[in-house]
Amino acid sequence: MLSFHKIGLGSYECTLDLNLLYPTPAELQRFDEKWEDFYTSDETNQHVLFRKGNIITYPHKSWVPEVASEKPSLLIVAGNPAPHSVWKDIYYAYEEKGLEHRFWKVLRELEYINLYGKDLQIKEKFLNLDYISPFRMGFEVIFTFPSTASKPKWSGVLGLEKLFGRKYLHKLFELEKVRLGTIVDSFFSNSHGQIIAMQKDAYNALSEEQYAINLAVAGKLKGNFNGTPVTGTPPTRWLHTAKMKDLLRSLKNQS
Secondary structure, three states, rough: OEEEEEEEEOOOEEEHHHHHHHHOOOHHHHHHHHHHHHHOOOOOOHHHEEEHHHHHHHHEEEEEOOOOOOOOEEEEEEEOOHHHHHOOOOOOOOOOOHHOOOHHHHHHHHHOOOOOOOOHHHHHHHOOOOOOOOEEEEEEEEEOOOHHHHHHHOOOHHHHHHHHOOHHHHHHHHHHHHHHHHHHHOOOOOOOOOEEEEHHHOOOOOOOOOOOHHHHHHHOEEEOOEEEEEEEEOOHHOOOOOHHHHHHHHHHOOO
């Protein structure tokens, strides 16, 4: 139904078979009725989503370094990528008008990492640990399928839920959870550290506790994945808020 093929360090090709996701013609037709509107909601979808019949292929960037370090490992897990970030092969590639994404600005401000989101060599530097940070960092998502960041109807994981349908997205979630779990186990196999989950489904995939926004805002959403601590935070749109920055400062100091 959904498969992942590693084609290089930090790069995967994903293949989604709609015939297996939707077992009846009526179910597939409901998806097809929404597909064109979703596809045209972001002009960069044409560069990352490739449909042939009922097979959709798309790239996925998995910024999880294989280089070892004595520093504690920190994995930040979000919901799903925006198509322009997939196209540029850079996490949080840019915001409106091509401006650097707030994600990178806040991480620098809080001294998590000194890289710039507009640096064309950022992926190579990141995967080779060629940066200043108290951590050996990694970035991942729970859903590899991209959706626009600018059109509310189809944005984020809620956009995927509208496109695929809740019960069908849950099928994909179960497969993505296995993929993410394998990556997490490998990343922390020879190191200690922590996971920061910046989205509800990302947290639910990695913790037995269910996500609760009130606990996330208070910094009290805590779980673990195979012995590695997991903290659930508010989503990335909160990054400029004082509460989010205070929470990230606290997590940084706990390491």
